[in-house]
Amino acid sequence: MPFDRILNNNYTSMAKELPSRTEDYSLWYNELVKKADLAEHSDVRGCMVIKPYGYSIWEKMQQALDKMFKDTGHTNAYFPLFVPKSLFEAEEQNAEGFAKECAIVTHYRLKTDPQNKGKLIVDPDAQLEEELVVRPTSEAIIWSTYKKWIQSYRDLPILVNQWANVVRWEMRTRLFLRTAEFLWQEGHTAHATAAEAVKETVQMLDVYADFAENFLALPVVKGRKSEGEKFPGAIDTYCIEAMMQDGKALQAGTSHFLGQNFAKAFNVQFTSREGKLDYVWGTSWGVSTRLMGALIMAHSDDDGLVLPPKLAPIHVVIVPIFKTEEELTKISDKVQEISTALRKQGYSVKFDNRDTHKPGFKFAEWELKGVPVRLAIGPRDMENGTVEVARRDTKEKQVMKLDQVAVEIPKLLEDIQTNIYQRALTFRNNVTTKVDTYEEFKKVLDEKGGFISAHWDGTQETEAAIKEETKATIRCIPLDAKEEAGTCMYSGKPSSKRVLFARAY
């Protein structure tokens, strides 16, 4: 019987129960996203509604990243959603990469259908002179603008970021991982020298890695993309690659060294200190709501989300255990003290004093939503001056003196943040395998998954052949790859370092 049948049996669907990861990872993911109130499908094909709880997490990511961007000298700006087709065409390589998945605006007016009152049709008299492409990325509109901003080396560098939505008409979508419209940030910088632009590219890669590890609690491999995998408009694409619990890799962020490609396409030149005219050097870098998918798939378990405290909308939920109104009032007074003490330290505390649900129900619900710490206080605790503390990551419980809460909970939250990072790191290390033969490669790929570190001859042909035969791609050439003489596992040609392969999202 297919697993979705089992799942949909009446008795298992009574509560908000999740399928298990081992039985059906995809189904587990989809159900978790919906049941934890992160997102749902909308009435628009391929587009999702990010629900308040999910959006709160995204806002936390934005806040952290935005600060990091500002700290490295960047400023936010906003460019239009629409890109005139002619501008889009100007950068052929890039345009070609996205052409197959662009939404295009051709008209600017609707009118009542004369044949069918109450229905609207596109007014054929309102056709645009030039079609507008809904941005799949903003290089075109931004570089055409930078042309106006840049004349001299004194105008450089330009360090701009924008938070925006983009549209890529995907054939197959999945909540957060691949949707037709998604939210992201895109940094676009312009520099006087190649060296400075490369430095910027690498700096932003470091920012992303730092963010992934310290906020998402997600270990990542920093690396460079192969020719076949890089952004079409870039000279070099750097990326951070993460490992999900099902052994598939996920690209969590990219940073591109654009060289002078866009400057040439949009004729953005500047006069250097030496009085010479030259094209501007560029970078672009971005992370998207896809990080939500990474966050979910990296840490969560069969009981629901596991959120790193640094991104959790609610750090601590407090569940009172009471029978009478009187008891609740007493408990509420105590809770007031605790939550004030925690809020003063910057933590978000939720007191779940609903009298419409029983404690057990609340426990399960907040676990599903990944709240890192739960406190339960009942009459027994009131007598003893204690509280029951449960941590979401390990599901361990302990009884704590009430007067220790304000000091111990912050420590516990820190410990949870560290623990889920360590757990993810251990997992990733366990599913990273060195192989030297193609036979071994295929075996590991099918039986174990994960990252496979292997020698590659550096050619696109070999990369394509391996992809064709195994569905595995080169995730990256790790920046810290050791020089190591070897032979390509596929072609037998010489290779100087190992690269990371994996099946990927």
Next chain:
RNA sequence: CGGGGCGUAGCGCAGCCCGGUAGCGCGCCACGUUCGGGACGUGGAGGUCGUAGGUUCGAAUCCUGUCGCCCCGACCA
């Protein structure tokens, strides 16, 4: 975009093969008893069966189109 599956109450499904005007569980509403791990009883509300056509005396059920979702491929962040 190709192959397969599925759209029936807020959610998950049964009914469809063999046409006769819709049912189950959860949830929801009310009242009572419960409350330290997803409570229970009693009563109640809720559905143009995705949508548009067609066949028929009659369509959730048969046929065609269309839209959407899921799975597998191709493509991609």
